[in-house]
Amino acid sequence: MTTIKGEIPHELEKEFRRIIALKYGLKKGNLSLALQNAIEEWIIKQKRISTTDYKETELLLKQIRKEFPYQFTAVGSEGKIIAYAPSLIELYQKLDLSAKVLIIEPEISILNKTYKKRQLSWNLKRKRMVSSK
Amino acid sequence: MELKTKKDGIIKVNVKCWSFYPSDYRVKEFVMNIQLYSPQQKSWIEYHNMLLDTGFDGDILIPMKDFEKHGFLQVLSIESGQWEAESVSGEKLKLISSFSELRIDDYQIEVMVESFTGNNSGILGRGILIRLKTTIDGKNEQTCIEID
Numbered sequence: 001m002t003t004i005k006g007e008i009p010h011e012l013e014k015e016f017r018r019i020i021a022l023k024y025g026l027k028k029g030n031l032s033l034a035l036q037n038a039i040e041e042w043i044i045k046q047k048r049i050s051t052t053d054y055k056e057t058e059l060l061l062k063q064i065r066k067e068f069p070y071q072f073t074a075v076g077s078e079g080k081i082i083a084y085a086p087s088l089i090e091l092y093q094k095l096d097l098s099a100k101v102l103i104i105e106p107e108i109s110i111l112n113k114t115y116k117k118r119q120l121s122w123n124l125k126r127k128r129m130v131s132s133k
Numbered sequence: 134m135e136l137k138t139k140k141d142g143i144i145k146v147n148v149k150c151w152s153f154y155p156s157d158y159r160v161k162e163f164v165m166n167i168q169l170y171s172p173q174q175k176s177w178i179e180y181h182n183m184l185l186d187t188g189f190d191g192d193i194l195i196p197m198k199d200f201e202k203h204g205f206l207q208v209l210s211i212e213s214g215q216w217e218a219e220s221v222s223g224e225k226l227k228l229i230s231s232f233s234e235l236r237i238d239d240y241q242i243e244v245m246v247e248s249f250t251g252n253n254s255g256i257l258g259r260g261i262l263i264r265l266k267t268t269i270d271g272k273n274e275q276t277c278i279e280i281d
Contacts, residue, residue: 037250037251040197040250040251041250057211057212057215060211061211072232074208075211087234087243088170088232088233088234088243089170089234092170092172092175092208093175095172095207095208097172097173097204097207097208099207100206100207100208100209101207101208102208102209102210102211102213103208103209103210103211103231103232104210104211105210105232105243118189118190118191118216118217118218118219118228118247120188120189120218120219120220120221120226
């Protein structure tokens with residue numbers, strides 16, 4: 001663990017602390033946890049190629065699947081085809097991973113992608129409450 | 134772990150079993166040992182005692198630090214970030230997704246690998262279970278799969 005120092009507007013700090021208190025409570029360490037999550041999310045966002053445009057994605061998917069049927073395809077920025085292979089392992093062996101790519105699976109793939117919404121879990125962990133005397 | 138071969142007439146079935154994993158003094162979890170192909174290492178990585186969770190309707194969820202370490206962030210699915218997950222408490226989380234191959238004993242399948250910021254859990258979901266014949270054998274405290 002390490003300490004980082006920086007300046008942010010006072011109002012932003014107040015709002016940050018308020019939301020942490022609402023979401024996680026006033027327990028010690030929650031600020032660090034929330035800060036860590038925020039930084040992680042920011043890092044991932046910077047690393048990720050934007051795929052939030054649904055229409056654009058659908059169009060690219062159709063085009064590439066037509067051109068490379070039955071293949072897993074790695075697409076770089078601006079939709080450039082970097083590599084393709086009939087299996088994921090063969091495709092990953094072709095990639096050096098120094099640059100980020102997006103993977104398009106073949107249409108016939110049996111991957112579990114029916115819905116764009118996942119049910120995460122119904123796994124509830126029970127914890128014995130400490131009785132207050 | 135044991136490997137059994139049953140002969141029933143002409144049908145041969147390989148059965149692979151894993152003992153329940155005691156996560157605390159009372160609860161024993163249904164687990165499997167699996168291997169997942171790492172795009173970064175270009176080799177198979179082992180996951181011991183990976184929890185089976187019928188509540189998760191995806192294939193496999195791995196801890197965020199593993200997702201990053203094994204290079205899945207470099208090979209995201211084109212539809213990554215367009216999926217959201219809802220927990221039992223109604224909390225909504227944005228999932229990131231990639232692909233890999235998963236091995237359970239001799240059985241190898243393509244899977245969608247997912248994670249989200251802050252996730253420390255590794256679970257196998259219904260996306261895997263619907264492709265297997267799984268027995269949760271509570272009396273013998275083991276989880277078994279049959280591979281044809």
